[in-house]
Amino acid sequence: MVRETLQEDYRRIRSFSEQLCRPLEVDDYQIQSITETSPPKWHLAHVTWFFEHFVLQHFRPDTPPFDADFHYLFNSYYYTVGAMHPRPRRGLLSRPTLEQVLAYRQRVDEQVASLIATAGKAEREALAFRITLGLHHEQQHQELLLMDIKHNFSVNPIKPAYRQELIPPGGESVPMRWLDREGGLHSIGHSGSGFAYDNETPRHSVLIYDHRLADRLVTNAEYLEFIEDGGYRDPALWLSDGWARLQQEGWTHPLYWEKQADRWTQFTLGGIRPLNPHEPVCHLSYYEADAYARWTGKRLPREEEMELILDEQPVDGNFADSGWLHPAPATDRGQWYGDLWAWTASPYTPYPSFKPLAGSMGEYNGKFMSSQMVLRGGSCATPPGHLRPSYRNFFYPHERWMFSGLRLAEDA
Structure with a gap:
C-alpha cells in the first residue's frame, strides 16, 4: 500500500460524486421515479455507509457511527449485516437532509484519511483492498447517479435538463465492418x-x-x-x-x-x-x-x-x-x-x-x-x-x- 496514492485516489473519486451532483437543485436530490432508481441523496449516503461499515468499523471497531439510524437507512442489500429500508421507498426519506448527508460524507472522509495515515504494517494490504473495493463501488454508483437522474427528470412533464450546456457528440457513423x-x-x-x-x-x-x-x-x-x-x-x-x-x-x-x-x-x-x-x-x-x-x-x-x-x-x-x-x-x-x-x-x-x-x-x-x-x-x-x-x-x-x-x- 502506497499511502499517498491511496489517499489521492480516495480524494479524487469521492469528490467526483459530489461534482456530478453540482448541477442539481436541492429538490432534485429527493426524487425516485421508479423502484430501480434511487434518489441522488441516497446514493451519496449509501457509498459513504459502505466505507463506514466495511472499512472504519472493520479496522477501528471502537469508532462511533455518525448516526446509528444510517445503518438501516443506507444499507442496500447486505442482509448479513442487518435489516434495511425498503428499496421502493427510498424516495420518501426527506430526512436526513442533504446537509446532514454531506456532513456524513465529510466526517467519514476525515476518518478514512486518518486511518490510511496511521494504519500499521500488518493491516495495510487488507485496508488497501477494502478501500479500493469501496472506490470501485462508488464509481459504479456514479454511473447509477447519472442513469437515475436522467430517468428522474424524464418523468417530469417539462423535461428539464441535467446540464443545459452539454454538447451533443457530432460526426457521421462509419459503415459497419x-x-x-x-x-x-x-x-x-x-x-x-x-x-x-x-x-x-x-x-x-x-x-x-x-x-x-x-x-x-x-x-x-x-x-x-x-x-x-x-x-x-x-x-x-x-x-x-x-x-x-x-x-x-x-x-x-x-x-x-x-x-x-x-x-x-x-x-x-x-x-x-x-x-x-x-x-x-x-x-x-x-x-x-x-x-x-x-x-x-x-x-x-x-x-x-x-x-x-x-x-x-x-x-x-x-x-x-x-x-x-x-x-x-x-x-x-x-x-x-x-x-x-x-x-x-x-x-x-x-x-x-x-x-x-x-x-x-x-x-x-x-x-x-x-x-x-x-x-x-x-x-x-x-x-x-x-x-x-x-x-x-x-x-x-x-x-x-x-x-x-x-x-x-x-x-x-
Missing part, C-alpha cells in the same frame, strides 16, 4: 495484480467457435428501420418473456424516444434533442436487442467473444469525463469501450470454481447470479479508470433505464 474471429481454446477472466471484482474470477478456459463481430454499435437509423418494418409488432422476433413484457408495457420504441409529428426526438441529460441517426441506439432492454439481432439474421455476441476482443483494445473511449454524457457516433474504426454497455447473449452465472469474497462482502456480486444477462464494454456514464477487459456488468433482461445498446455477431 465485420471482423473475423478465430475459434479454439482460450482463457478469459481477470489476470494480473490489478483490482477486479470476484465475479471476474477465476481465469479459466473456454471453447470459442469461429465467429464474426461488428466493429461498432447499432445506430439509431438502423434501429429505426426495425421499428418501421414492424419489429415491435412481430411476435416471431421476440423471446416469449420479451413479447409478454412488450405487451404489458406497451413498448413501441426505445426508452426516451418520442415522435412529434413526423420527427423523432430523444430525451438526454442535456434535455430533449432531435434523434441523431448516426448515434448508437441506447436504452434498450435485452429483449429488444435480441429481437433486433433476429430481425437482421444475426445474433448478440457471447461474453467470452467480447472479452477476447476487448483484451486486444486500449481501454479508451467515450466515458463520463468526455463532456457529452451521451453515446457518440462511431466516426472511426473500432467502437469497443465507452458509449454504451453492449448486451451479450450470456446469462450472468458464476465462472467454474468461482468463490465469492469472504464474509458479508461476498453479497456484493455472487447472490445476483440468477435471471440476469451480462453486458460488456462500459458507457458514456462510466467513470474513467473503472473498466478492464474482464469487467462483467449485469442487468435484468427487461431493464432499459441504464445506458445499454447492442452490437451484432454471427457464426462464421
Whole structure:
C-alpha cells in the first residue's frame, strides 16, 4: 500500500460524486421515479455507509457511527449485516437532509484519511483492498447517479435538463465492418495484480467457435428501420418473456424516444434533442436487442467473444469525463469501450470454481447470479479508470433505464 496514492485516489473519486451532483437543485436530490432508481441523496449516503461499515468499523471497531439510524437507512442489500429500508421507498426519506448527508460524507472522509495515515504494517494490504473495493463501488454508483437522474427528470412533464450546456457528440457513423474471429481454446477472466471484482474470477478456459463481430454499435437509423418494418409488432422476433413484457408495457420504441409529428426526438441529460441517426441506439432492454439481432439474421455476441476482443483494445473511449454524457457516433474504426454497455447473449452465472469474497462482502456480486444477462464494454456514464477487459456488468433482461445498446455477431 502506497499511502499517498491511496489517499489521492480516495480524494479524487469521492469528490467526483459530489461534482456530478453540482448541477442539481436541492429538490432534485429527493426524487425516485421508479423502484430501480434511487434518489441522488441516497446514493451519496449509501457509498459513504459502505466505507463506514466495511472499512472504519472493520479496522477501528471502537469508532462511533455518525448516526446509528444510517445503518438501516443506507444499507442496500447486505442482509448479513442487518435489516434495511425498503428499496421502493427510498424516495420518501426527506430526512436526513442533504446537509446532514454531506456532513456524513465529510466526517467519514476525515476518518478514512486518518486511518490510511496511521494504519500499521500488518493491516495495510487488507485496508488497501477494502478501500479500493469501496472506490470501485462508488464509481459504479456514479454511473447509477447519472442513469437515475436522467430517468428522474424524464418523468417530469417539462423535461428539464441535467446540464443545459452539454454538447451533443457530432460526426457521421462509419459503415459497419465485420471482423473475423478465430475459434479454439482460450482463457478469459481477470489476470494480473490489478483490482477486479470476484465475479471476474477465476481465469479459466473456454471453447470459442469461429465467429464474426461488428466493429461498432447499432445506430439509431438502423434501429429505426426495425421499428418501421414492424419489429415491435412481430411476435416471431421476440423471446416469449420479451413479447409478454412488450405487451404489458406497451413498448413501441426505445426508452426516451418520442415522435412529434413526423420527427423523432430523444430525451438526454442535456434535455430533449432531435434523434441523431448516426448515434448508437441506447436504452434498450435485452429483449429488444435480441429481437433486433433476429430481425437482421444475426445474433448478440457471447461474453467470452467480447472479452477476447476487448483484451486486444486500449481501454479508451467515450466515458463520463468526455463532456457529452451521451453515446457518440462511431466516426472511426473500432467502437469497443465507452458509449454504451453492449448486451451479450450470456446469462450472468458464476465462472467454474468461482468463490465469492469472504464474509458479508461476498453479497456484493455472487447472490445476483440468477435471471440476469451480462453486458460488456462500459458507457458514456462510466467513470474513467473503472473498466478492464474482464469487467462483467449485469442487468435484468427487461431493464432499459441504464445506458445499454447492442452490437451484432454471427457464426462464421
